[in-house]
Amino acid sequence: MALTEPYPLAFLNDMLAPIADCQLSLVRYEEQSGSRSGQFWTAQLAPPLWQAAITLGPRRWEEGREINAKVTALGTMKSFLFADPCYAPASGATAGGSVVIGTIATNRTMLSLIGLPAGYRITAGDRFSTTHSGGRYYFGEFVESITANGSGVTGQVAIEPPLPQGVVSGPNVRLDRPLIRLRVPQGSFTSFTFTPGGLATGGSIIGMQKP
Template identity: 35%
Template sequence: MANTDLMSALVISGVTFSIDYGQESSGQAGGQTRVKDLRSPLWRMKADCSTLTLDQLRRVRAIVGALGGSLGSFYAWDPAAQFPAADPDGAILGASNVLISGLGAGAKNLLLKGLPAGYVLTVGDMVSFDYGTSRALHQVVTPSVVANGSGVTPEFEIHPPRRQGAAVNNVVSLKRPSAEMRIVAGSLNLSADGMIGQAGFEAVQVI
C-alpha cells in the first residue's frame, strides 16, 4: 500500500511535475527525424524543500525511513494542479462521488458521472483513479468540459492514454489527484544547515 503522508509533510519551494514519454529520436539520411516509443509514458516529479524547520525535516526523514528509501511508494500530486481550475479549493465538488461513466471511443477519451450539475473541467486539470493494483493519473486536454444537469460529462480527451484495466464505475479523484511514485535511488537529499532543513528528491511513477 502506498504511503499517503510524504507529500503532506513536504514544504515545497520548487517542483517539477511532468511526463517522461520514454521516447527516442533518430536522424534519417534524408533529413527526417523519427521518434519511437520505447515504453509507456510515466509521470516524474522533482521536489525541492529548502526551508524546512528541523522538526519538519525529522518528520520527512521518518516517513522516508518508513518507506525504506526507494523500496516503498507514496502518492504524489502536482502542487500546481491540486484541484480543478474552476473549483480551486474543491468546495463546489464537495463530497461528490465521481465515477467513470464511459471510456469513449479510444484510449485518449473518458466520460465522468456523479459531478455537480454544470461542473466545469478545463484543459490542464488532473484526474486519477485506481484500477487493479495501479493508480492512473491523467490530464484533461479538452479546453472545456461541462457536466449536464445529471452530473455526467460529455466525452473528453485526456493524456497520457488510458492503460488497460480502466472500467466504468471506477472511483475518480479530482481533489489532489495523484500517481503512485517511488523515490529514484541516489536522488534523495535530507540535510540541515544550522537550523534550516533541506529535502530534495526525484520520483517516478509506479505502474
Template identity: 30%
Template sequence: MTLSFPYSLPTFADRLPISSVEWGVKRRDSLSGQGSGRIWQTEMADPLWRAVVELDRRSSAEMKQYAAQIRALRGAQEAFWLFDPLSPYPAMDPRGTILGSRVIQIATIGADRRSMSFKGFPAGYVLTIADKFQVSWGSNPVQYAFLEISERGLAGSDGVTPVLSIFPNVPDGLAVNATTIFARPACRMVIMPDSHMPGRARRHLTEGAGFTAIEKP
C-alpha cells in the same frame, strides 16, 4: 506498529513543507531519423509522471523526520502517494466545494483509448485543461492511474460531460463505471535512486532538502 506502504497522504505528503515542485512526465520513446531531417517517434511505453520536489527551510528536528521517512522507503522499494500541489482540485472549483462528496465515474471510453467522458458531476460543472484525476481498478493486484484532462468540458443537466481528451492513454483494463477521484487526486510514486537530499543543517535550521519522485504504475 509496523509501517504501512504506500504511505498515505496524511502520513507523508501532507506533512511535507514543499516550497517548489516541478510536475511533469518522463517519456519513454524511441526516436529515429533520416538525413533529410525527418524524425519518427515510437512510444515504447506510457509516459510516467515525475515530480522534482524542493522542501522549505525548517528546524533540523523537523527536517530529520522527513529524511527518516524517505530512507524508510528503502530507495525505490516502497511507494507513497503524492498529489500535484498546483492541481489539488479542478481549476474552476479550487476548494472542491461544488464537487463535495459526489461519486464521479467513467461514463464512456474512446475507441482510441485517448478520451473518456464522466458522469456524476453537478450540472454545469466545468473541467479545465490540466485538471488531474486518479482512478483504480482490478484486484490482487489493484491497478492505479493518474491522468490529466486535455480539453475544457461542461457537464450537462444529467451530470455527464462530453467526451474529453486525456493524457496519457487510458490504461489497459480500465473500464466504464470505474470510480474516479478529482478531489486531491494522488499519484503512486517512488523515490528515484540517488535523488534524495536530506538538506544542510546550520545550527537549528536545515535547508536544501528535496527529492525526485517517479510514478509507479
C-alpha cells in the same frame, strides 16, 4: 504498526508542507528513427510516467530529520501516495466523491465522466486520478475543456497519458485532490541540512511515478 505499499498520505505526504514549489512533467520513453528518403517515425519503448520535482520549505529540525528518515526507509522501489498541495482545479469548485468514469474511447485517449455537480467546468490542465487492477494508480491530465450538463455528465474529453487497459468504466475518479504514486530513485532525494538555531533547510525530492 505495519505499513503496506504504497505508503499512505499520513506516512510522508502530510509531513511535506510547507512546499516551496512542485513541478509535474510527463516523461516519455520514445525512440525516433529515420530513412534517407526523409521519413521519420517514433516508437514508444515504454508507457510514459509522471515525474514530480518537489522543493521543500524550511522547517523545524525535528520535522526535517523525520522526513529524512522516512525517505531513506522508502529505498528506491517502495512508493508513497502524493497529493500536490500546490494544486487546485481551475474552476475552484468541488467535484465531490461520486464522480465515476463513463465511456472510454477505443484509443484510450478520451473518456466521459458521470456524477459531477451540474454545470461543473473541467479546464485543460486540470488533473484526476483513479485506481484499477491490482491496486494500481492512474494519474492523468485533461488536455481540453468541457462542462458537465445539468445531470452532471460530460461528453468525451481528451486526456494524457492514455488510460491503461486495466482502467474500465465505473471506478471512482478523484478531481479535488488527485493522487499519484511515487518512488524516489537513487540520488533523487536531497536531505535537509541542519543549521544553528534548529532550522532544517534545503530538502528536495524528485519522485518518479510507480503505476
